[in-house]
Amino acid sequence: MLLGYARVSTDDQKLDLQFDALKAAGCEQIFSDKSGGAVNARPGLEEIFKYIRSGDTLVVWKLDRLGRTVKGLVDLVEDLQKRGAQFRSLTDSIDTSTPGGRLFFHIMAAMAQMEKELIRERTQAGLAAAKARGRTGGRKKVMDDSKVAAAKKLLEAGTPATEVAKNLGIGRATLYRAISA
Template structure:
């Protein structure tokens, strides 16, 4: 089965140019190049999605640089793992990574270990921070928008025939908050 190289390029803003990446991908032998103009943090990348659907077993996804593909190291590792499961290789031109070689496979596994280590550290720091906050008497989550006093006032104003918009305006809360409170009271009454 012949190996087909498929490229993916991405820039963050419309005033940035894709030329450097697309030229390098074509020079590397890519027969087709998909490209997005979207921030790396963005979750919607239609051309990447289309590229991943297009790839077939034996193909190789090629990027100019690792950061063009994944939102984070763990996201990058997830994409490359999915490719491997489908029998699709991965190359990064600038980073010298090629999962179609044994050295590239080793590098991929080392990167995976770092991604797992990073996830574990983040989880440990989050848990330690939550524990410290609890010890200081702080609770996590959003502050309660409807205190018992505000709830009583919502009920009173609605009983006087005021609509949700005027109740929300008078109490300085959102209309959706008024509706959520009323719905919760209805559910409690049932």
């Protein structure tokens, strides 16, 4: 039996493309998740592993829909093989029922991991370059030094923290963080 698995990373993405491809490939049942690949809690994938039997094949539209790391992908495929099941990726033309398919799976998984690491490396380099130019990421500070000083004076004068925060247009937690820094 062919069992399909589809996953999107965010709630605003659609599973339609993957569902259509999995149905066209002959999947009798399709499981799905809406969560990032790095997230460990994937109920749809867990359900497949409760359901899959020897002789079944887990089919995905693309390799990265199953996992994000080489180790994670290899572990999943090894778990399938221990159960007597196989794995197939439609767009990557991977089919672990053959020796060549298993080799190609490992090569593609390694390439996907390398691509992920290169993206991370480029992102870190870009952040470092921006930092060197004096730009920092994150939100702009709401409380400058003069506001912090004014807030401290008001608090010392006995003004309630809720009122001070309201007058400054910030939350109480932000006020406390600013004055303790």
